[in-house]
Amino acid sequence: MNTEHPYILERGSRKYHCPGCKKRRFVRYVDTQTGNYLPEYFGRCDRESKCGYFLNPYQEGYTSMDWAHHGKKPFHESLSAKEVKKVKKVKSLKKTFFYPVETLNLTRSGYERNTFIQNLLQNIPFPFELEDVEKVISLYHLGTIQNGYRRGAITFPFIDSHCNVRTIQVKQFDKQNHTTSTDFLHSIIEKYYSRKNQQLPKWLEDYSNNETKVSCLFGEHLLSKYPYNPIALVEAPKTAIYGALYFGLPEHSLELLWLAVYNLSSLNFEKCKALKGRNVYLFPDLSKASVAYDLWVRKSNEIQMLLPETSMYVSDLLERLATNQDKSEGKDLADYLVKHDWRIFRKQKLKKVTDLEPETNETSICDKSDKSEVIKNTSIPSLLALIEKPEDWGEDIAELENFFKSFNQALSPTKLNKATIIQDYSRFIDGHLSIVKVNNGKRTFKPYLDRLLQLKMIIESDRSFQLERGIINS
Ligand SMILES: [Zn+2]
Structure with a gap:
């Protein structure tokens, strides 16, 4: 047994259902001292590119929590002073590299063959109006893969609050807007060069040194544009887009600004720093035995302790609505919303704010202006009550x-x-x-x-x- 690593990924071929993608491809962490499993959300999904779920007990503070309970030393304390210094040095030297804006700009066309966008306009039960879809595209800088084997796929760029493009996720959807495959633009470009036996462009070489590729929130660049709006935080960019279309764009400071973390396991303090001082409502996807909900409750409590000015509330709305089948299928808010007519939700827009002038559309990648009236005291719009399954008493x-x-x-x-x-x-x-x-x-x-x-x-x-x-x- 390795005493320096009290928790290890289980050896052998045993796999569990992944909290992220629900597929039975999940390797859990075990405590080498006791042989017991760590809580079921710690582990790694072996569908690295398709799912990417990886929650490490060392990074997530489980070590210190657990050791504190058992009177043992946390992992990092078992390193020698020299080793700790080395780790710190390597960390501080790490520079983050970004996509060039030109790469983002290349995705800004071809919407007529973008499956996801066309579904929003034609194929979902209650199609949206062109004007609203255009606004969402421009706000979140959504784009299209123009050619190659991912042609027609949508691009979801993760742009940070300093307008840096941290990554661009690529997703293909079927006619019902369910994911069929997931990729990243830098991986696609990398494959393109290696197929042609050409050297990678400089930016891509630098970029591949980044430890974390998805290192900011989806929609983070909008935080400064809407500095007072309450935040709705979901797992996937798709859900954030549906949220924005259903509940309306945050034209006024009472309305929700929809952001996404990327996936279930990527809710962390680093990403949430950008949410300092905000009211945040979190909507995790459904999961078997509510693993996702429990994980986000625990994580948001930890994050809130480090960000005391931020208020985080994990909505149990879906948990209350869901059948066991919904849970094991890992349904999300978008799955519920899409069954309802978005017009009902829009009508619920608070009367108080509908009289205000709407904002104009921005054109630059990061617009810092905010013309909306400041109403800081916000509560979650009661319109969420609408998606509840009506009970019969x-x-x-x-x-x-x-x-x-x-x-x-x-x-x-x-x-x-x-x-x-x-x-x-x-x-x-x-x-x-x-x-x-x-x-x-x-x-x-x-x-x-x-x-x-x-x-x-x-x-x-x-x-x-x-x-x-x-x-x-x-
Ligand atoms: Zn998975």
Whole structure:
């Protein structure tokens, strides 16, 4: 056993379902001391280019957490002082290289054969209007692969807040806009040169030295343009684009600005530094046994401790909506949104802000101007409630009505919970019943239904209570 590396990727050929792509290609970390697995989100997917999920317990602070609990030393403390110095030096010497802007500009045409864009305009259940799609293209600098084996694929550039192009992801989609393959523009260009046996251009040679290729958020360049907007953070650029199209572009400071981290395992402090001081709502994709949700809750708590001015809230909306099948298929917010007409969502735009002048479209890669009115106090738009599956309380209501029919005696006050003491039973029951009947299925009114069910339960479970008050005969 290697004592310097208490956690290692499991040796052998055993594979698990990957939290990222759900394929059974995932190698988990094991604790060499105990032989136990680390939590199921630590490990590496062997579909390196297609999925890229890799969560390392050393980088992610698991080591120090775990060692603290077990009274052992974290990994980096087992290095000698000389080794630590060396590691630090190598890290500080690392320079980040970027794509040239010209490479990005080469992607800015051919939208008529861009499958993803054409699906948005024609093939999805509720196609978007050309004007909105054009705005999204220009805001996020979406592009097209012009030729070669990825011809017609969409490009999602990751541009940082200093307008550097950190990477360009390339994705191919089917007619339903489900991913069929994933690539990076630098890999495509690299293959092109090696096929022709030519030397790589200088920038590409430099670029391949970057340790991390996806080193900023998708849409990060928009943060300075919209300095006060609340942020919706999702895994994939595709979901961010759907979010922006469904909820509307952030024309005013109350509206969500949609960003993406790249994939499930790439939510980290380095990337989130750009979100300092913002209100951030996170929407992880679904996953088997809620692994993705749990991971993002844990990670966002860690990040928030390091960024105290930032407020991060992981939405459990999808978790609550999803069936087990949705979960094992790893559905995302876009899968839910696409079933609904986007016009319903747009109508919900806050009245207060619709009167303001909309902003004009920008042309440069990084526009810092912000003309929107500053309204800093933001809350998540209630419009998210719209994508919730409507519940039907019909059966519950009928049962409750039937139960309480025989219940009209004058009774002593009952404490239902900390907040509710029932003084007047018939008024409480009648009032609650009429509210739930009128608002059947609306989540806001669920507490009314819950209180009735709770009262029924108390009565049923306490036979002496019932006997005492003559509700039933002995
Ligand atoms: Zn994977």
